[in-house]
Amino acid sequence: ETGVTQTPRHLVMGMTNKKSLKCEQHLGHNAMYWYKQSAKKPLELMFVYSLEERVENNSVPSRFSPECPNSSHLFLHLHTLQPEDSALYLCASSQDPVGTGTEKLFFGSGTQLSVL
Amino acid sequence: SQKIEQNSEALNIQEGKTATLTCNYTNYSPAYLQWYRQDPGRGPVFLLLIRENEKEKRKERLKVTFDTTLKQSLFHITASQPADSATYLCALGGYNKLIFGAGTRLAVHP
Numbered sequence: 001e002t003g004v005t006q007t008p009r010h011l012v013m014g015m016t017n018k019k020s021l022k023c024e025q026h027l028g029h030n031a032m033y034w035y036k037q038s039a040k041k042p043l044e045l046m047f048v049y050s051l052e053e054r055v056e057n058n059s060v061p062s063r064f065s066p067e068c069p070n071s072s073h074l075f076l077h078l079h080t081l082q083p084e085d086s087a088l089y090l091c092a093s094s095q096d097p098v099g100t101g102t103e104k105l106f107f108g109s110g111t112q113l114s115v116l
Numbered sequence: 117s118q119k120i121e122q123n124s125e126a127l128n129i130q131e132g133k134t135a136t137l138t139c140n141y142t143n144y145s146p147a148y149l150q151w152y153r154q155d156p157g158r159g160p161v162f163l164l165l166i167r168e169n170e171k172e173k174r175k176e177r178l179k180v181t182f183d184t185t186l187k188q189s190l191f192h193i194t195a196s197q198p199a200d201s202a203t204y205l206c207a208l209g210g211y212n213k214l215i216f217g218a219g220t221r222l223a224v225h226p
Contacts, residue, residue, distance in 0.1 A: 103209070
């Protein structure tokens with residue numbers, strides 16, 4: 001195991017539902033990330049938190065809302081999603097902040113999301 | 117815009133041979149480059165990091181090269197085994213973010 005736990009592993013939701021993805025890291029890292037992975041496409045960075053402060057938001061639609069209550073936990077709140085939002089959502093953590101040249105990402109197993 | 121190219125077609129090789137995967141990039145000058153392994157239904161796992169001033173990095177059966185003139189990194193697995201079958205992602209670092217390629221799937225046949 002990588003030390004990063006994501007729940008749930010699978011999620012099916014309708015376009016009017018509200019759900020949340022949870023991520024917990026047991027590594028004592030200072031930075032946490034949300035990535036989106038669609039089939040045969042590169043990982044897309046959605047949000048980055050460093051020391052619990054959001055430092056990156058890659059123009060993600062407002063129907064995705066992150067929350068980082070402490071350095072070990074990260075949430076992604078979902079509401080009124082679209083079918084094109086169906087993808088694997090990956091959480092990651094790193095000891096060093098983004099851009100230092102040494103950050104190695106530790107990923108969770110992801111949440112496979114299907115929006116009907 | 118920045119672009120990373122990895123072979124979209126799967127690489128099929130025989131057990132015991134050396135697998136070589138390619139990562140090309142344009143419109144970018146990364147300070148470092150990383151390689152990850154991803155198995156189906158799992159998140160990527162970090163393998164190696166190489167900096168722009170390093171030509172080559174090794175770890176057990178893995179070797180990575182980084183040619184900033186050609187804007188290319190090569191990832192080699194020597195004496196490949198069926199357990200090496202997975203998708204391998206390269207990621208370029210610097211400028212406060214990592215940019216990932218789409219990955220190349222490697223299949224090692226007995």
